[in-house]
Amino acid sequence: MQQLLGLEPLTAFETIRDNFILYLKTAYRTRFKQLENEKDQLLKSPGPLFKPPYVELLPKYADSKFYLNGLGARELPELKGRIEEFKTLVEGHLFSGNNKLYAHQFKMLQQALAGRNCLITSGTGSGKTESFMLPLMASLVRESRHWPAADQPDPEQLTWFQDENANEDARISQRKHEEKGRPAAMRAMIVYPMNALVEDQLARLRKALDDTALWKKYEETFAGNRFYFGRYTGNTAVAGKQLEKSEKKTRKKKENLDYDENKGKKNLASLKKMAGAYRDLQKFLRMKQENEIPIRDDEVQ
Template structure:
């Protein structure tokens, strides 16, 4: 099973030869081999989501070995007739919810959809399932307030509305595939300027973009560019619902044939447990569990720490109602609980027992510890090479030379060996040897701003070029094909609370670089003031979002003074 699962996981869930983190392996082992419930408490960006996706998908994949093949599929109902027909009506295997993934927020549901599309509905995953699972698919679906269409399948108006939605999704999918197919097939030794421009745009942040500056492309370059474009297509398809794949798009399809993996939030789960129209989803799942005692229902909760207090009590009751509807109890051997949480102390263990009604000894608490700086060379060599990092940054930013040449220059400036056959490994070696990776991890034990990092590592508070060169090196370098240090940046944007402008178009306070003929307002201010330094009044600044025309606003008071225009003035 492990070999088959690894083969399938390489088609989308992971890349080829992707080494599991220890906590991901422990989750896999404890759920599938030790038959235990788990809570994973590793840090942000450590792959907690994969910790529950791996055992869930592996379990369904194992069961799918015995699924009977589906019947030949008819043409989609939305292209042939107005009457709705379930997209899985040709299937012969038992439909049931094998895994229920619950999130506290819809935004998290949307993020999860992209991962499942990549893992279960990529072209490579489809081909694998067709070859090794008799054409069966591993179905998943999002069931939230956004899912179309509420109501009964007999409503003609709603059938027409769903038909339009399905046709629109199919059109978007076909349009995207055709666009990339045309780019891929048009790659030849002599590209026309228009095609080259399109490919440059699609690969604008990829080092392979440099190939397009050559007049003639080699066969190897063409093959590399084609693979990159195919990867871009696969990536963009994760943002679309593909109506011919493993994703169930409509409520009606999920009500009739429940998906293997159902993603929703607690509010929606609470609602569908009480509505008659969704009861078939629970009934068929209950029947599936009763058919074979080896069948297991996976209950997955992400962000478990969000369910403390009164709201958590409500959620706990909803879970108990769900289990009762499925004919399960908290201590059932057919129930697997998988959860992730930011942390779990001793008090958290009591919370687990109260929340799920499961003794704590039935849980395995899995923590993921990050590798420390000790694995990297400790040296201050990099501190004397600030100019090398600055030069590397500007060569990459200005794209004046190829990335390989920039890496070569960087390695030589730090007296390190450059291997032209593996430039990214050479980049890792020079960073590791200089001691900068060790120092970087030490400084980032807690979140740090770029300015603070620049000061600590390069004694520079104004020019961020050196830290820019380091960050580019870290995200670009590879060690045996693997990312060296996965980074997570938090970008904070503060919206304007308001803008104010001098009412004099000829304002003397406007800097020359911002002054132009036809300017209709004076200097802009981010804080309210009464009067500009030029002597004119400052008013609220507004602009039309459609055409961009500027306006000034204020309060006008009446005046009988003969010099006041229109008998009043702004304050």
């Protein structure tokens, strides 16, 4: 694979294809020359084995003139007094301070911090993740200036659950030491159309927000306060008491009874309506037979 990195895309594609075909021909070789020629033609024809490559030409995205580690109060006035804390949080794991921000990333950061609603669309490799993640982190840092210092965490906070005899009463909340004065709220929600898209970004978030090397910085920079995140999918357990099987069966049976009762009421109403219509039709035909009303024969189908 290392040898392919220096090749242009089409040559790399042809090299991979030819090597794979060579493997198949070696593993399944026969002594019949005509059969081998036909097999060779089939393997080299676009079809089940490979498709022609699609090459997407990407534009060079415009750079801003700013590096992340070079930003100051002039560029980000809304972060005045907390810019260094912002850099501490995002440099390294989320964004390299030695790389220039793209123009759209820098503009997004400025506009979002100014309180504007922002929407960004750009191609592959344009740094869309950083475009919304940097303003999000900046917003958290800006808000954190108003949070009071957290107490020291309980020494057994990360070990209580290792006790085999631990029960619900022994549980120590990981945020218990932050409870005084810090408003409880969800600050942001990131929605993804599929789980695969979040895996890479989830790993980066873990490194940026929960790296053990950062714990000391949290103590020094954010007075012991930390930022938390979670992932919720269709498999995430819901809040509340989990029903036992017997309770589920009882509830299901009641739901079925309620459904049958409602269905029966609807059917009864339909039957009554049909009976009324039938009586009206009988009365109408009887009146016609007795010549009580003038009517043409073609009016009753």
